[in-house]
Amino acid sequence: MSRALLAATAAGCLVLTGCASTVALQPAPNSGASACADISVRLPSDLVGKERRWTTAQATAAWGDPAAVLFTCGVTPPGATTMPCRTVDGVDWLVDDTDAPRTLVTTFGRVPAVQLYIDTDPTGGVSSIDALTALGPLISAYTTVTSECTAHGGATAAPTP
Incomplete structure (x- = not known):
C-alpha cells in the first residue's frame, strides 16, 4: 500500500471512528509475520493516556476515542530515502508530517516494519515522542535490524558485514 493511500485510509479512520467501538483497518502485506504476532499480543491496553480499542485487522491496534494512534505491523519495509529519520530509544523512524497535526x-531498517499514524493535535492527540518511546521496547525486542539512519538524518542501507 502506498504511503499516500495509507495516510488517506488512516486519516479516514481517525475521522470515522469517533463513536465506534471497533476501528476498521486493513492488514499490512506482512502482517502474518511471527514478530507481528509477538508484538501484537504484548501491546499495552493504555498508550500515552489513551485506551486501546478493538480493530478489524491482524497485527493492528488503535488507541483513543476518537483514535489518536493507529498501529500496523508488517508494512513493506521502506528503502533508502531523503525523508527525515529520527532515532528514539534505539529504533529508527522515518517521519512524514506532511499531514500535520x-x-x-x-520503522526504518527493521523487519518486519511497523507504522504508526499519530494524531498530535493539542486538543485530543498525543505526543509522538511519548508514543514512540512507549512502543520502542516491543519493536526493539521482536524485530530484526537490517539498516540504520545515517548521521545527516536521511536513511540508507547499512553495509553488508
Whole structure:
C-alpha cells in the first residue's frame, strides 16, 4: 500500500471512528509475520493516556476515542530515502508530517516494519515522542535490524558485514 493511500485510509479512520467501538483497518502485506504476532499480543491496553480499542485487522491496534494512534505491523519495509529519520530509544523512524497535526512514522531498517499514524493535535492527540518511546521496547525486542539512519538524518542501507 502506498504511503499516500495509507495516510488517506488512516486519516479516514481517525475521522470515522469517533463513536465506534471497533476501528476498521486493513492488514499490512506482512502482517502474518511471527514478530507481528509477538508484538501484537504484548501491546499495552493504555498508550500515552489513551485506551486501546478493538480493530478489524491482524497485527493492528488503535488507541483513543476518537483514535489518536493507529498501529500496523508488517508494512513493506521502506528503502533508502531523503525523508527525515529520527532515532528514539534505539529504533529508527522515518517521519512524514506532511499531514500535520497527524504524523505518519515508519520503522526504518527493521523487519518486519511497523507504522504508526499519530494524531498530535493539542486538543485530543498525543505526543509522538511519548508514543514512540512507549512502543520502542516491543519493536526493539521482536524485530530484526537490517539498516540504520545515517548521521545527516536521511536513511540508507547499512553495509553488508
